[in-house]
Amino acid sequence: MKDDNISKQPNNPLHGVKLADMLEHLTQKYTWDELAERVNINSFKSNPSIKSSLKFLRRTPWAREKVERLYLKSIKK
Numbered sequence: 001m002k003d004d005n006i007s008k009q010p011n012n013p014l015h016g017v018k019l020a021d022m023l024e025h026l027t028q029k030y031t032w033d034e035l036a037e038r039v040n041i042n043s044f045k046s047n048p049s050i051k052s053s054l055k056f057l058r059r060t061p062w063a064r065e066k067v068e069r070l071y072l073k074s075i076k077k
Contacts, residue, residue, distance in 0.1 A: 013075075014068055019057060022071040023050050029074050039066045 036044035
């Protein structure tokens with residue numbers, strides 16, 4: 001069944017990438033302050049943590065989209 005999902009989205013670079021993995025990658029590449037400049041959300045500004053950011057991003061589609069775009073930009077370089 002997993003192979004079935006992969007064949008449905010062969011060109012989607014986010015397919016199979018967990019939000020937690022994206023945040024791990026971004027926090028290794030950028031500081032929390034740099035992330036807050038790039039994506040203006042409070043969970044990156046006030047007491048930032050992976051856990052609080054995940055909670056917010058999972059229920060806020062517009063913010064998640066911005067984080068996904070930043071992630072894609074960061075892996076293309």
